[in-house]
Amino acid sequence: MDDVAPRLSLATPPLTEAAGFAPALNEALAAGDIASLLIRFAGADDRANETIVRALAPAAQEKDVAVLVAASPNVALRAGADGAHVSGCGDALAEAIKKLSPRYIVGAGEVETRDDAMRVGEAGADYVMFSDRDTAALIERVAWWAELFNTPCVARAATLAAIAPLVQAGADFILLDDAVWSDARGPAAAVAEAQARLNGEGK
Numbered sequence: 001m002d003d004v005a006p007r008l009s010l011a012t013p014p015l016t017e018a019a020g021f022a023p024a025l026n027e028a029l030a031a032g033d034i035a036s037l038l039i040r041f042a043g044a045d046d047r048a049n050e051t052i053v054r055a056l057a058p059a060a061q062e063k064d065v066a067v068l069v070a071a072s073p074n075v076a077l078r079a080g081a082d083g084a085h086v087s088g089c090g091d092a093l094a095e096a097i098k099k100l101s102p103r104y105i106v107g108a109g110e111v112e113t114r115d116d117a118m119r120v121g122e123a124g125a126d127y128v129m130f131s132d133r134d135t136a137a138l139i140e141r142v143a144w145w146a147e148l149f150n151t152p153c154v155a156r157a158a159t160l161a162a163i164a165p166l167v168q169a170g171a172d173f174i175l176l177d178d179a180v181w182s183d184a185r186g187p188a189a190a191v192a193e194a195q196a197r198l199n200g201e202g203k
Contacts, residue, residue, distance in 0.1 A: 006167050007035040008194055009154060011177040014042035018055035024187045025056060028180055029063055031191035035173055036066040036105075038085050046075055053079035066105060073099040073106075083126070085109060089119035097124055107154065114144070121151040129175065131156035138162075139169045146170025160190065163197040174198060 010028060015021055028034070037060045041049045049072065057067040057080060066082040069075050073096045076084040083105025086092040096106045101124060108120045109129030120128045128151055132138035138155060145153045146169065155171035157163045160183075163174050176194055183190035 004172070006172055006174060006198060008032055008191070008198060009036040009038065009173045009175045010034055010180065010191075011038040011156075011175055012040050012056075013177065013181055014040045015052050016042045016048075018052045022056060022059070024181060026059055028187035028191045029060055029065060031188040032195035034060075034063070034065050034191075036068060036082075038068045038070060038175070039081070040070040041072075046072065046078075049075050050079040053081055057081055068105060068107065076100065076104065083107070085129070088112075089116045089123065093120065093123055093125060101126075109154070109156075114141075117141075117145065118149075121149055125151065127152040127154050127173070129154040129156065131175070133158070135162055135165070139165050142166055142169040142171050146172075157194075160194055160197060163194055164200070167198060167200075 039053055039056060053069055060067050068083045068085045069081045070085050073084045083100060084096050085107045086096050087110040089111060093108050100106050105126045107127040107129060108125045109131060111117045111120055117128050130138055130141050132141060142153055142155045152172040154173040154175050155166040156175040157166055157179060159179050166174055180187050180190040
């Protein structure tokens with residue numbers, strides 16, 4: 001990892017529509033320094049998903065938050081997003097890079113092995129995301145990547161308490177999803193605490 005300070009990223013739950021989620025998203029975006037927003041979808045209807053992106057993206061982009069969509073480069077292009085996030089290091093990633101790079105962001109996650117992670121980097125992805133359920137394994141993988149590779153690393157923090165160890169391991173971005181949306185205090189309080197932990201403050 002270089003001298004650039006790590007930043008927070010958000011990922012939505014799988015969405016079927018935008019209106020019910022927009023207030024929570026707006027609260028979260030206002031509460032911290034958010035680098036990017038990954039919009040995830042519950043269904044595979046491109047038109048419905050484009051509608052979701054068009055409804056949610058402007059509020060994020062107005063705050064200079066890059067908006068990515070899960071799995072679909074075509075939805076990203078048609079709905080005015082800033083890029084796409086795909087799974088794995090295979091054909092989906094190659095297709096997304098062909099359609100979107102270098103004008104748009106292309107990232108990849110759900111990589112199962114170190115070899116797959118290296119293939120993501122070699123393919124020209126803009127970032128690789130690690131989301132191992134085992135926190136110790138996740139920290140180890142982030143540290144390995146940060147020591148050897150220049151491609152930015154996104155690490156999913158399953159809890160707010162996981163943020164500081166992942167930053168110390170060398171993550172460039174900390175992705176938050178359920179840890180924000182399921183927080184009983186509300187998304188604004190969760191993001192504020194996450195920002196404090198990212199900055200080495202608070203708990």
